Amino acid sequence: MIKLLICDDHAVVRSGLSMLLHGKHDIEVAGEASEGDEAIRMAQELLPDVVLMDLSMPHGKDGMTATTELKKLLPDTAILILTMHDDDEYLFRAIQIGASGYILKNAPHDELLSAIQCVAKGDAYLYPTATKRLMSEYLVKMKQGGEGAGPYDALSEREKEILAWIAKGYSNKEIADSLVISVKTVETHKSNLMEKLGLKTRPELIKFALKKGLLTFE
Incomplete structure (x- = not known):
């Protein structure tokens, strides 16, 4: 049984x-x-x-x-x-x-x-x-560098999007309202992406975002 x-x-x-x-x-x-x-x-x-x-x-x-x-x-x-x-x-x-x-x-x-x-x-x-989607994702990652890809490449598109919002100083609620998702979902994505990138603080995240060219200043 x-x-x-x-x-x-x-x-x-x-x-x-x-x-x-x-x-x-x-x-x-x-x-x-x-x-x-x-x-x-x-x-x-x-x-x-x-x-x-x-x-x-x-x-x-x-x-x-x-x-x-x-x-x-x-x-x-x-x-x-x-x-x-x-x-x-x-x-x-x-x-x-x-x-x-x-x-x-x-x-x-x-x-x-x-x-x-x-x-x-x-x-x-x-x-x-x-x-099918999992296989497609795998093939894309292989084309982008496979095993040599950095931790940023392991982020989902939504996690990359939320990373940029956080780095620009937006609060979890502001991000949730803008993306029409719950605050809890934003918090989950934030926790996941921080873990994947090996980051622990917001200053570390901002520094990483700057290196990746995710922040622009007018």
Whole structure:
């Protein structure tokens, strides 16, 4: 049996997934969590084979943070991201932090079942269009320098955009309003890009931006 833990902030979604998956293709739904901290606690108690993890959970720890912590605590547990975000930044970040798979909430039921079985066996799973985009991104990076590319090249386009805004002195809220995204999303991108660039302070970031030619003064 594949022991499964479902983590989603919507009770209706959790209930629907549990009804859909329990008992299908040797899947046992061992538990349900409404946010990241609860998922981490339950995973340590239940030791599931697979955690089905939502990304956007406004109340409590989000899916990215919970996945990062779970992979440190339970490295053998496969984490399958189930999300509405058909977005390269979320996809690449999820892979970087150790998720075994990434599938959209509008995927057919059979595809979700196959994805769970796939990651439970230790394989990776990406929905078809994501695989194409991932390959395209890889080929672009290879053309731009492959292994010799610097840390800046590892940033997503959104992270590069937010780097420039931060370096110019804009606050997280001003950036969020301008890009029509949440402040929490800006903070996540900022944390990710600082980590990728090995920077810890705003002065370091501004210095880096100057070297990259991201700042212009009229």
